[in-house]
Amino acid sequence: MRVKVLLFGQLKDIIGRQEDLLELEPGAKLATVMTHYAERYPKFQGLSKSIACSLNQEYAQGTAMLQEGDEVGLLPPVSGGRS
Amino acid sequence: MTGGKIESAELRSEHCAIVRDPINVAGIKKELEHPEDGAALYFDGVVRNNTRGRRTLYLNYEAYESMALNEMERLAQAALEQFKVRQVRLVHRLGRLEIGETSVLIGVASAHRAAAFEACRWLIDTLKKTVPIWKKEYFEDGAVWADGEAFPEEIRVNK
Numbered sequence: 001m002r003v004k005v006l007l008f009g010q011l012k013d014i015i016g017r018q019e020d021l022l023e024l025e026p027g028a029k030l031a032t033v034m035t036h037y038a039e040r041y042p043k044f045q046g047l048s049k050s051i052a053c054s055l056n057q058e059y060a061q062g063t064a065m066l067q068e069g070d071e072v073g074l075l076p077p078v079s080g081g082r083s
Numbered sequence: 084m085t086g087g088k089i090e091s092a093e094l095r096s097e098h099c100a101i102v103r104d105p106i107n108v109a110g111i112k113k114e115l116e117h118p119e120d121g122a123a124l125y126f127d128g129v130v131r132n133n134t135r136g137r138r139t140l141y142l143n144y145e146a147y148e149s150m151a152l153n154e155m156e157r158l159a160q161a162a163l164e165q166f167k168v169r170q171v172r173l174v175h176r177l178g179r180l181e182i183g184e185t186s187v188l189i190g191v192a193s194a195h196r197a198a199a200f201e202a203c204r205w206l207i208d209t210l211k212k213t214v215p216i217w218k219k220e221y222f223e224d225g226a227v228w229a230d231g232e233a234f235p236e237e238i239r240v241n242k
Contacts, residue, residue, distance in 0.1 A: 008147055009217035010228040034240060052234045054215070057150040059238040073147050077231025079211065079218040 031062035
């Protein structure tokens with residue numbers, strides 16, 4: 001199955017693209033997508049604890065199951081700023 | 084979808100907007116305020132001229148726009164419910180912003196000021212932690228993505 005992955009902020013710079021189409025085995029979870037990038041990009045791996053994921057534009061956990069055509073967002077910490 | 088290739092027009096929901104042109108503060112005030120309010124409170128987030136003493140030239144904001152608007156609207160609804168304020172507005176601007184320009188405006192209208200202060204503080208603090216908007220800071224000798232604030236535990240993927 002295919003899912004669309006959107007990359008933002010520094011993740012977009014690390015991976016060099018804003019968007020990817022990934023071909024995944026049935027039964028893949030959001031964590032599968034995280035692992036896909038962590039294995040290929042050491043800098044991504046280094047940030048992985050601080051990343052959040054979205055599934056179809058809602059925050060979701062690594063255990064969330066993926067379906068054909070899903071839209072996954074990989075989100076580095078948002079712009080923040082000291083209060 | 085993001086600040087890059089597709090420059091979307093303004094996005095709006097019931098209480099929120101994501102815009103590319105300068106934020107129309109006077110227009111938002113007019114839209115928000117009502118004679119039954121005893122308090123109208125605004126947080127105006129502006130582009131600062133330095134980060135830890137390093138001179139900033141300008142900023143570029145980008146977002147996961149559709150999700151950002153959904154998250155902002157969710158915060159607006161939560162604030163109305165939680166703090167019992169009468170009305171709220173959240174507007175964020177994307178793209179290149181110059182020093183002194185407004186990047187985010189939050190308005191809260193309420194019968195009494197205490198609830199307005201609490202709601203406004205909660206809205207900006209929560210927006211800064213959970214709404215998917217990022218900023219890149221441009222300095223004289225390069226550009227960096229600003230260090231974001233850690234996501235709240237419940238939305239991190241690897242705990």
